[in-house]
Amino acid sequence: MPQPPKRIIVLGSTGSIGTSALDVIEHLNAGGTVKYEIVGLACSSSIDTLSQQVQQHQVQHVAIADTDAASVFKSQYAVTDCTVRCGEQAVVDLIETVQADLVVAAMVGAAGLQAVVTAITRGCDIALANKETLVAGGACVMPLAEHHGVRVLPVDSEHSAVFQCLHACAPHALNESHGPCGHGMTSQVRQVVLTASGGPFRSWEKSRIEQAGVEEALNHPTWNMGRKITIDSASLFNKALELIEAHWLFGLPNDRLDAIVHPQSIVHSFVEFVDGSIIAQMGQPDMRTPIQYALTYPDRLPGNGSSRLDWATMSRLDFEAVDHDRFPALALARRVIDAGGTAGAVFNAANEVAVNAFLAGTIRFGSISRLVARALDEIEIQAATTLDAILERDRLTRATVQAWIDRG
DSSP states (O other), X not given: OOOOOEEEEEETTTSHHHHHHHHHHHHHTTTSOOOEEEEEEEESSOHHHHHHHHHHHTOOEEEESOHHHHHHHHHHSOOOSOEEEESTTHHHXXXXXXXXXXXXXXXXXXXXXXXXXXXXXXXXXXXXXXXXXXXXXXXXXXXXXXXTTOBEEEOSHHHHHHHHHHHHHOHHHHHTOOBSTTTTTGGGEEEEEEEEOOOTTTTOOHHXXXXXXHHHHTOOSSOOOOHHHHHHHHHTHHHHHHHHHHHHHHTOOGGGEEEEEOTTOOEEEEEEETTSOEEEEEOOSXXXXXXXXXXXXXXXXXXXXXXXXXXXXXXXXXXBOOXXXXXXXXXXXXHHHHHOTTHHHHHHHHHHHHHHHHHTTSSOTTHHHHHHHHHHHHSOOOOOXXXXXXXXXHHHHHHHHHHHHHHO
């Protein structure tokens, strides 16, 4: 008998990762056999895109966080046989009431944390694109995933690369494991190295970076992403978040994690093993590849439309050390890993508030890292034993950092 389709909920379906995930699923279903069924979509307020997705994929359940947008969606779009949930708890309600096998967590920011926890308790595997979930809540999320026998599959290109390297070395160990992606393999790993493009300011002087404008920061040289993650890439806070996320995903301490600048974005990450061997994962900078691997794991299926590497025209691959004076984010991330507890929640919340202020023209680019450092210095770090404790630090940090910004 044919296998029933894998039931998927996509959170953040109208963002760059969400739309790419739907594109990959459409490709995987090409040929008439539905292998992946979209049973739910969630977004914040982009109802034009959502309505197109609902009709294209015949989705029967949606969640819209913005209540005004949800009202417009219900009244103006001729979407029949679709249940609409709205409000702050709409995503959680969607996950609690709709049967799914896998949840693609592509919501931006800490908003995805509660949704991921709910999905795990429901026994859904997680395709995790929302790095803030583990940065803020890794101490809660990963043990919970292990307890419920749920796989947390990385979608970020760098973490997917590490996961693929580990899987290539010990497929049976990873296929049978839950929780940390490197479960059972940490004794074989000397170091995991994440690559960073360096962003648009890779060659800029520190004083020029300090005064960078919004449009300059949004001009990423290799990746096409959303606004928040593009600013994080320019400041290297994206790589800082990924370093913390890697700590939770692969169960590795600070001294076995590193990052290096690789402007071509062809090598997505590499793993050095204790025998000196290094395995790298390479490919075009196209998010459809790691998304597809998370959806089809442990299988590999035919390509997703991304272009192949042309080795004959690739003249060089460059690597350089991160300049921590110009880009202090990674040093702050190491503080977070060492501190543990709610330090990740403080780090993430402070960065989100600071990035929003920069995008709004309220603060200078250089102020982002200073605000995050101040938050780590002045806001008390507590034990991260419960989701409530994490969310409380998140709320406190947001209010505190916003007050600092408002006071100038």
